[in-house]
Amino acid sequence: MASSAPPAPCGCHCLSRAFLAWLGSTLLLLADWVLLRPALPGMSSLLVPAALPLLRVWVVGLSRWAVLWLGARGVLRATVGTKSESKEVQGWLAALEPLAAALGLALPGLALFRELGSWGFSTDNDSTRLLHWGSRLDAFVLSYAAALPAAALWHKLRSLWMLGGHRGSGDAVRRLLGCLGSEIRRLPFILVLLVLSCLGEMAIPFFTGRLTDWILQDEAAAAFTRNITLMCILTIASAVLEFMADGIYNCTMGRVHSHLQGEVFRAVLRQETEFFQQNQTGAITSRVTEDTSTLSESLSEELSLLLWYLVRGLCLLGLMLWGSLSLTMVTLISLPLLFLLPKKLGKWYQVLAVQVRESLAKSSQVAIEVLSAMPTVRSFANEEAEAQKFRQKLQEMETLNQKEALAYAVNLWTTSISGMLLKVGILYIGGQLVTNGAVSSGNLVTFVLYQIQFTTAVEVLLSSYPRVQKAVGSSEKIFEYLDRIPCCPASGVLTSSKLEGVVQFQDVSFAYPNHPDVLVLQGLTFTLRPGEVTALVGPNGSGKSTVVALLQNLYQPTGGKLLLDGEPLPQYEHCYLHQQVAAVGQEPQLFGRSFRENIVYGLIQKPTMEEITAAAMESGAHSFISELPQGYDTEVGEAGSQLSGGQRQAVALARALIRKPRVLILDDATSALDANSQLRVERILYENPERCSRSVLLITQRLNLVERADHILFLEGGTICEAGTHQQLMKNRGHYWTMVQAPGGLGAPE
Structure with a gap:
């Protein structure tokens, strides 16, 4: 039986694909040189009249682009395999399409630029002939020398912008632009101001060259003065426009910062309760304030600098192309030598500097170790050996110092010599152009000034x-909060003008998300009815506070149902639900605001002062608030730090009562109240006329409040062990009776 050939290794596949990629690219280059270079100009001369030279250039350029683009697509399809196999090949192959566009559009665009630049002046109709890359070999090579950097730059920017690009910054940039909101309409106006300001700034080099020509030609003093005046006006106008652009940009970024910080904080507030338990408050606060501030500051400073010099560089490049194509090409071709080589050498210098510091640390460590153990060194007579070891470390450091000095000198020399070579080349070629009469000496001076500013x-x-890229990358942490979907259900839409306040726990079980296997509540079933007080008692850890948290919709039951008037709690609208269900805890949280703001906290429709006072009088808070100089406008301090525990409970009780809730929860909310306030709360629960319209869940260690309750539920281990009235449970002599008889009455609160 014939056996099948074994599959080729993955390395062979990758090698063959890389070979096909290089072969296809080489064939495209040969086709451009052998076929397109002579054929397209000849075909365009037959199709387009000679009287339309600019149109002829565009026909040639677009035809070249189309043919090269089709060839690039063919190479890509032939070499694309799986992502893992062709990732490295596609990295540079993806630049073929922008390269085709650059080769096809560069010369027509330059021809159009020249035509617009010479608008209104007499020109030779055959001037565009020089733009045909097929006439000379050096022009063909020059077209590739200009197109390759442009294609590489476009490919890099495109990969950064695309979602899921190699850098992953594209999505962050789009998100940041989306955060601008309506402020984004200011960006075009800012860019226009920047362009006008940059063009005005170009007046100094422009008129410097013109003045050079006039001085050599002995122009009249009036023209000299007039142009100096015009240069001053344009320069001042440039400064004013730059001031306006900076002012509008900074104001815009300030508003964006406030908007972004507000959106992040709003996103945090939407998260479920577990989110705040799993993340430290300091970490959340840092993300909301410091991260957004750092991002905004970086974008305000670095992005402003980037936009300004980008616009300035483009304006300078356009003016350089207008002044001299050949000198501009020399500048562009020399840019990699001018910047990339010193950058690589600079990295080498930085690596050596790090090695020098590490070597110094090692030699210091040797000295410290020996000096701290001198008795041992002397007892073993090893002084000379330690000295030799230290000399070896110094010798290693000396070698690294020499390499660092050499790297620094080479880096400095490369930067200086590359800049000097560029200037010498510009002056040499420019001098040749001046000698041949292609440009004037003033234009050469202008170009040199432009070139210095451009570099x-x-x-x-x-x-x-x-x-800027680093700042954009840091924004991903902020967008983690903006994109995070809360685990709790979204706010419902249910509201009712006739809510009764009947709460039903139907076989409710619950386990906290961080311990899903540990059930805190198991099969809990009971009902809270209007006009009745239900007391929930039990030892610490029995689940009483968990019942309160579920009733406030802070968590969702793991099993069973929790209903309010027959509807699940999440079905109710968020604000409506928490106006109808109010809770007061043992250590209520107040905010560093006035008494008035704390009492009306969370209410959409603000109550009158009479209603605030009535609620405070009912809770017992009015007596001490009214004695303060500023009354209800007095600040309570951070987290109510200026109040005693009983005063905080009284204010929190007023905050709950002013809502006129259908369900009132008191979770040991009377533990710090004095005797008078205790009696006042007891009257609220059992004697107030409004008690008939609300259901009350009471958790307390006060026996006098519990024994008057309509129902008493004894909770232990997450289940209800006993239920009944005080008299019934005392007769049963069960868990409740044991707790009442124990020292401390009903025991300590949870």
């Missing part, structure tokens, strides 16, 4: 772009 702009862009 400075590129240098700033190369240094500021990584910082």
